[in-house]
Amino acid sequence: MATLNVANRTLFIGDNLPILRGINSESVDLIATDPPFNKGVKAFEGITKAGENVSYKDVWTWGDVQAEWTNEILGNHPALYSVIQAANASAGDDMGAFLCWLAVRVLECHRILKPTGSMYLHIDHTAHAYAKAMMDAIFGRKNFRNEIVWAYTGPQRALGHFPRKHDTILFYSKGDKWVFNRDAIRIPSKWNELGGFSKDGVKRKNRGKVPEDWWHMTFGPNTKERMGYPTQKPLAVYERIIKASSNEGDVVLDPFAGCATTCVAAERLGRKWIGIDINEEATGVIRDRLQGEVSKSMAWKTLVKTPKKPPKRTDGGAPAAPELRVISRKRNARRWSVKEVRETLLGENGQRCQGCGWEPPYPDYLQIDHKKPRSLGGADEMDNYTLLCDPCNRLKSNKLTLNELRDVRVEEGRVDAVWWAEERWR
Numbered sequence: 001m002a003t004l005n006v007a008n009r010t011l012f013i014g015d016n017l018p019i020l021r022g023i024n025s026e027s028v029d030l031i032a033t034d035p036p037f038n039k040g041v042k043a044f045e046g047i048t049k050a051g052e053n054v055s056y057k058d059v060w061t062w063g064d065v066q067a068e069w070t071n072e073i074l075g076n077h078p079a080l081y082s083v084i085q086a087a088n089a090s091a092g093d094d095m096g097a098f099l100c101w102l103a104v105r106v107l108e109c110h111r112i113l114k115p116t117g118s119m120y121l122h123i124d125h126t127a128h129a130y131a132k133a134m135m136d137a138i139f140g141r142k143n144f145r146n147e148i149v150w151a152y153t154g155p156q157r158a159l160g161h162f163p164r165k166h167d168t169i170l171f172y173s174k175g176d177k178w179v180f181n182r183d184a185i186r187i188p189s190k191w192n193e194l195g196g197f198s199k200d201g202v203k204r205k206n207r208g209k210v211p212e213d214w215w216h217m218t219f220g221p222n223t224k225e226r227m228g229y230p231t232q233k234p235l236a237v238y239e240r241i242i243k244a245s246s247n248e249g250d251v252v253l254d255p256f257a258g259c260a261t262t263c264v265a266a267e268r269l270g271r272k273w274i275g276i277d278i279n280e281e282a283t284g285v286i287r288d289r290l291q292g293e294v295s296k297s298m299a300w301k302t303l304v305k306t307p308k309k310p311p312k313r314t315d316g317g318a319p320a321a322p323e324l325r326v327i328s329r330k331r332n333a334r335r336w337s338v339k340e341v342r343e344t345l346l347g348e349n350g351q352r353c354q355g356c357g358w359e360p361p362y363p364d365y366l367q368i369d370h371k372k373p374r375s376l377g378g379a380d381e382m383d384n385y386t387l388l389c390d391p392c393n394r395l396k397s398n399k400l401t402l403n404e405l406r407d408v409r410v411e412e413g414r415v416d417a418v419w420w421a422e423e424r425w426r
């Protein structure tokens with residue numbers, strides 16, 4: 001297992017993707033994070049206690065997605081590709097683009113986690129169903145542990161539906177061995193789970209119970225803990241997560257840190273932490289928070305490091321658990337006839353060359369090809385088949401992968417890179 005190449009108490013300011021890509025594989029114990037929810041809001045705004053304006057956007061289009069990400073997903077993560085396609089088809093372009101943007105980051109989170117690590121993804125009703133399918137595609141459904149409902153109360157003018165007053169937190173372990181500290185999170189209970197009395201009639205001590213998967217925790221607008229940061233979450237929620245899924249001295253990462261609720265909770269519980277946020281105002285807020293909620297006497301200004309550049313990996317770029325990277329669909333498990341392959345691919349992508357985007361007048365103009373040539377180790381599986389026009393097929397031959405062919409076509413100016421990113425998910 002690699003050692004961590006980022007110091008404790010580091011807060012990175014910037015887009016989390018290059019920063020996550022700079023962290024060593026299998027070096028973090030717990031990721032607890034609360035990304036934007038795809039609410040369609042141009043700017044969530046707030047004024048921090050220190051009087052600074054903060055805002056971040058939560059609206060997504062395919063213009064936010066880079067061709068490199070779609071290539072990576074299309075080439076290496078077929079199940080994830082299907083999930084994004086489904087989200088795009090059923091919920092619309094914004095959902096497909098949001099999921100793709102989030103998925104490349106969650107793929108990095110998965111790589112960074114130790115084999116015994118866990119991830120908690122905080123989301124709400126807007127994208128929850130799609131995010132659950134995305135997490136299944138990345139972590140594997142067998143590693144799904146809980147869908148935690150954080151319920152709260154507060155005013156909402158709801159016409160024609162019930163007020164929406166809960167968020168969902170998806171909890172996945174990376175593998176089949178993970179940390180879960182039952183005794184650290186017990187809450188009082190009327191019922192003694194061990195039974196009231198032992199066999200010889202001695203009254204048993206009631207240890208309380210492990211909380212259910214729904215947590216009712218109020219977090220009103222005037223709660224003292226509030227920092228004025230939009231979409232701040234309560235410390236109590238993140239403290240419970242950290243107590244349950246990490247041990248003292250473990251490393252906790254939050255790549256969408258906001259006003260650093262996860263980092264403050266980790267500090268209070270004796271864990272190491274790394275936070276990342278694109279919003280510069282997060283830096284001032286976290287130092288104030290640590291001062292107020294952890295210790296007034298510690299020199300947080302020097303203790304919290306804010307490097308200007310992403311970290312450099314020191315593990316030689318080692319991938320993590322490669323067998324988990326490609327979670328193949330069942331459709332790869334059997335042999336398909338040429339007719340079935342053609343019909344499946346035409347159904348999925350339409351009558352379009354997947355190299356240059358040309359739409360020929362007849363489907364027979366398109367030829368079946370291996371995305372990754374057999375000569376380069378590509379498999380005879382549905383996920384490795386694609387349809388190409390004759391010029392693309394000849395150019396690609398057995399020398400280029402599909403992604404390399406597309407890069408050539410984009411460079412030639414035959415297809416627009418953003419258009420490709422958009423089109424691929426339709």
Ligand SMILES: C[S@@+](CC[C@H](N)C(=O)[O-])C[C@H]1O[C@@H](n2cnc3c(N)ncnc32)[C@H](O)[C@@H]1O
Pocket residue numbers: 014015016017034035036055056229230231232233234255256257258259260261262276277278279
């Ligand atoms: C829902 S808020 C997190 C709130 C946090 N849990 C708290 O209690 O304050 C989402 C955060 O993600 C940040 N964010 C959005 N895009 C980002 C990106 N590409 N990289 C890093 N942070 C990003 C936003 O600035 C925002 O602070």
